[in-house]
Each structure stands twice: as structure tokens, then as C-alpha cells.
Amino acid sequence: MxxxxxxxxxxxxxxxxxxxxxxxxxxxxxxxxxxxxxxxxxxxxxxxxxxxxxxxxxxxxxxxxxxxxxxxxxxxxxxxxxxxxxxxxxxxxxxxxxxxxxxxxxxxxxxxxxxxxxxxxxxxxxxxxxxxxxxxxxxYSGYPLVEEARARVARGDLGAIRLVQVEYSQGWLSRAIDRDGNKQAEWRTDPARAGLGGCLGDIGTHAFQLAEHVSGLRVDHLCADLTTHVEGRRLDDDVSVLLRFGGGARGVLRASQVAAGDENGLKLRVHGEHGGLEWAQMEPNTLTLRWLDRPAEIVRAGGPGLADTVAVRMRTPAGHPEGYIEAFANLYRAFASRLRDSAATGASAPGSADWFPSIEEGVRNMAFVETVISNAGSDNKWSQLLVD
Structure with missing residues (x-):
């Protein structure tokens, strides 16, 4: 059958x-x-x-x-x-x-x-x-070259991780379109329907999940600033967060929906002892690697030298771009794989064919949102991110 x-x-x-x-x-x-x-x-x-x-x-x-x-x-x-x-x-x-x-x-x-x-x-x-x-x-964790970046960090190519920098920059809420009949903007800036965070909950959560997923590290403390630039808006539209990861790495997260002219600028940089990597969502088929002691490398989706776990996330030969819907489809395909395996319990390791963002990522993100809001509204310099 x-x-x-x-x-x-x-x-x-x-x-x-x-x-x-x-x-x-x-x-x-x-x-x-x-x-x-x-x-x-x-x-x-x-x-x-x-x-x-x-x-x-x-x-x-x-x-x-x-x-x-x-x-x-x-x-x-x-x-x-x-x-x-x-x-x-x-x-x-x-x-x-x-x-x-x-x-x-x-x-x-x-x-x-x-x-x-x-x-x-x-x-x-x-x-x-x-x-x-x-x-x-x-x-975004479904993109093939995000998996390549995660795999390279996990196998130690960069050495011990020191810096994680993630940015998600949009400009679509630069004007008060949430008060001018735009349905997508209207509910996303309504605390009753969107929740505690505006830009923070909408795209800041994507940035946070991507930073932890690729680095393999977990944020344990943060220092945050939330801003609402558009007058009368009820939720934040601009976010800045300093991150401290377990193990000593440091990070910065920037998210904005009032960066006028920006489209969907999600970018991630991870640096270790020996080198760093950079990936950008608007050029998702390219991963850039830079080293202390040798020339930079450009890694392309479908090209040579990729981790075995990347192949299951690719559908087309090199030079045939895959993008947002394909990355989304990788999550649905992994979810289907898990459902078909009646023996599956708990969560799969990142990189496996049936891995998808699950309950752990969701709860950690909600803890992140609440900790950012609490810290930004207090006089504390640093707040601990507590999930349980």
C-alpha cells in the first residue's frame, strides 16, 4: 500500500x-x-x-x-x-x-x-x-541553508561561539495604516488580538527562534528597549535586545516594523573563535563564511560540500531558487513524517528529517516576549529568562 x-x-x-x-x-x-x-x-x-x-x-x-x-x-x-x-x-x-x-x-x-x-x-x-x-x-528554520548554518555550528567549524547577531527589519508599519483600514495591520497592533508584543511578538519571535536554533545556545539573560514610534499605536513597533547566552556568548537582536523602505530584512550572523557565518532571508540560497586564516567562502544551495541533512530540504538543482513557500513546506513535510511514525515520542533533534519547531520553541518564545516587556518597563539592567 x-x-x-x-x-x-x-x-x-x-x-x-x-x-x-x-x-x-x-x-x-x-x-x-x-x-x-x-x-x-x-x-x-x-x-x-x-x-x-x-x-x-x-x-x-x-x-x-x-x-x-x-x-x-x-x-x-x-x-x-x-x-x-x-x-x-x-x-x-x-x-x-x-x-x-x-x-x-x-x-x-x-x-x-x-x-x-x-x-x-x-x-x-x-x-x-x-x-x-x-x-x-x-x-525560516525550514530554509536549506539555515540548516547548513546550524550543522556547521553544531560540528564546531566556527569553534566556540562568541557572538550571535540577528536583525529583522521591515518598514510596512511606518505609517498609521492600522488606523486606516488595513486589516493585517489593525489586528497586529491590537493588544486584545495580538498579545503583549507588537513588532516583538510578530517578528521579534522569529528572530529569537532563529538565533537559538542556529547557534544551538539558549538565552539566559537579556536587556531590552521597546519603542512605539507611530503616535497612538498601542503596541511596540521597534525592539532592541542585548542577549547573554549560556556558555558565555553574547548577542544582539534588533527587530523593527518602522524601518521605512525595508521589506523583509531578516539577517543572522554567528561568530566563533575561528570564523563567522552570515545568512539573509532575502538572499536565502547563499551562506557566507568568513575566516581568520583563509579566504571567505560562498556556499550555495544545491552546491557541493553541504551537510547531508540539507539534501532532504532541497527540491531543485543548484541555480533554481527555492524560497519562502518551500521553507514552509519543509516544516509541513517534517510534521507529516512525525505523524506517520506512530512510535515517535518527544522532539526530534534539529537536522533530522522529521524535525520542526514544536512546543519547546513556542514556550521559550513566550517567555522571551514577557521577559523583554518586563525588562524594558523596569529599571533592571538584566533580567533572567525563565521558562518554567
Whole structure:
């Protein structure tokens, strides 16, 4: 018998939603998933049109998320969905995740996982209690050359790590478009729907996860500054954080959504005793290595000399660019691999074919957000990042 295509249900992501379409394209890319059900919008007509446009059976285009869970569980096991993907605004992530897990479904969720650390811990408890798998859309860790960078650090090519610098620079919120009818901007700057952090929660969490993932280190203390440049905005739009990692490495994290003219400038630099590496999301098929004692190297996706763990993340020959959707698809493919392995327990090691950002990364990110906000609002120079 051939490999079974897994069945997916979607919460949110209806007509006009950007990230829902990205998730659907990524999930479908490798033939691992088929979208068969959804509760795409709280607006009944938009929900109906969304399901129809996506080719979802009208009987499985549900009026609400709870109706989807109940309706799917009423179907025979060989027909019901295997997992739910949640692409709603942040305030719905926790109740939907917990409800889906407790209904017996695996969950793949947009980041950040929750509004706060307490909610993140509640999701983690539900994952442990149900034995279901939980994945997070920290997309950039799915890029092949991010895996190459991680593998080189892990095998000691750079020597002991001393410096980690990560920057995520956007300019799309430089003006008050959140008060001018832009739906994507409006909910992301609303504390009730976005959570405690604005730029911090939206893209600062990506930068934090990438820095820890590639360096293999964990932040234990930080010193932060949060700013809101656009008058009247209720959440931060600019973030600066000094990082202290376990083992003595130091770091800097910068995230901004008011860097006028910048597009999606996620960049990472890691330096050790012997050299450093640099990767940028807007040129994702190139990894630059610089050394103390020899010429710099340019490593290209699909080229020679890559780690074995990179090959499973590539689909095309060298010189055929792969990008954002392919990186996203790597996470969906890994999630599918884990679900098919009924013996899998806990988390896989980074680099393995079934590794994806999971509950640990989610909870650490919520702890990061809360520690940054607490530190920035206090007179403390340094605050300890406590997860448990």
C-alpha cells in the first residue's frame, strides 16, 4: 500500500487572508497533505465562498471551529482530518489549539503560539496530556541553508561561539495604516488580538527562534528597549535586545516594523573563535563564511560540500531558487513524517528529517516576549529568562 495523504482542516485563512494561502500552498507542495475541511471565516458568506473556492465539500465547510471538531469526530476514522492548522489572529491560538488537541487532532499553528506565557504553558500541558503532536510556523528554520548554518555550528567549524547577531527589519508599519483600514495591520497592533508584543511578538519571535536554533545556545539573560514610534499605536513597533547566552556568548537582536523602505530584512550572523557565518532571508540560497586564516567562502544551495541533512530540504538543482513557500513546506513535510511514525515520542533533534519547531520553541518564545516587556518597563539592567 502506498503512502497515505494526510487530511488537513484549517481554522481561519479564508477569502482575502494572506497567511492562509501560504499555509495551503506549503502543505500541498509535496503531496503530503490534502485540505478537506475548514472553518475559514466567522462571516458565514465569506466562509461559504472560501470553502467553495478551495474545493472543500460544503458539508465540511463548518460554521465554527467547534463545529469542525465535532463534525470531523462524527466521521469514520478513515475519513476525518488528521490535523488542524490554525491561521487566525493570535488571541484564538490557545483556545483552538487546546480544543483540537483534546478532540484528538494534531495541531500546526501560526506563531506566536499564544497571547502570553501562561497560555503557552497551558498548550504545553495539553500536548503532554493528549500525546498529540504540535508544530509552529517558524518558517525560516525550514530554509536549506539555515540548516547548513546550524550543522556547521553544531560540528564546531566556527569553534566556540562568541557572538550571535540577528536583525529583522521591515518598514510596512511606518505609517498609521492600522488606523486606516488595513486589516493585517489593525489586528497586529491590537493588544486584545495580538498579545503583549507588537513588532516583538510578530517578528521579534522569529528572530529569537532563529538565533537559538542556529547557534544551538539558549538565552539566559537579556536587556531590552521597546519603542512605539507611530503616535497612538498601542503596541511596540521597534525592539532592541542585548542577549547573554549560556556558555558565555553574547548577542544582539534588533527587530523593527518602522524601518521605512525595508521589506523583509531578516539577517543572522554567528561568530566563533575561528570564523563567522552570515545568512539573509532575502538572499536565502547563499551562506557566507568568513575566516581568520583563509579566504571567505560562498556556499550555495544545491552546491557541493553541504551537510547531508540539507539534501532532504532541497527540491531543485543548484541555480533554481527555492524560497519562502518551500521553507514552509519543509516544516509541513517534517510534521507529516512525525505523524506517520506512530512510535515517535518527544522532539526530534534539529537536522533530522522529521524535525520542526514544536512546543519547546513556542514556550521559550513566550517567555522571551514577557521577559523583554518586563525588562524594558523596569529599571533592571538584566533580567533572567525563565521558562518554567
Amino acid at each position: 502506498g503512502r497515505r495523504v494526510l487530511r488537513l482542516g484549517m481554522a481561519g485563512g479564508g477569502e482575502g487572508a494572506f497567511i492562509g494561502a501560504i499555509h495551503r500552498a506549503a502543505a500541498a507542495l509535496d503531496g503530503e497533505w490534502r485540505l478537506v475541511a475548514g472553518a475559514f471565516s466567522s462571516d458565514s458568506e465569506r466562509n461559504r465562498r472560501s470553502g467553495e473556492g478551495l474545493g472543500v465539500d460544503a458539508a465540511r465547510t463548518y460554521a465554527s471551529f467547534d463545529a469542525m471538531l465535532a463534525g470531523e469526530n462524527a466521521l469514520p476514522p478513515e475519513e476525518r482530518i488528521d490535523a488542524v492548522t490554525i491561521v487566525t489572529p493570535n488571541h484564538l491560538h490557545t483556545p483552538m489549539s487546546i480544543a483540537a488537541l483534546e478532540a484528538g487532532f494534531h495541531v500546526f499553528c501560526e506563531k506566536p503560539m499564544a497571547l502570553n506565557l501562561a497560555e503557552g504553558r497551558a498548550i504545553a500541558a495539553a500536548v503532554r496530556g493528549t500525546g498529540r503532536h504540535y508544530g509552529l510556523a517558524f518558517t
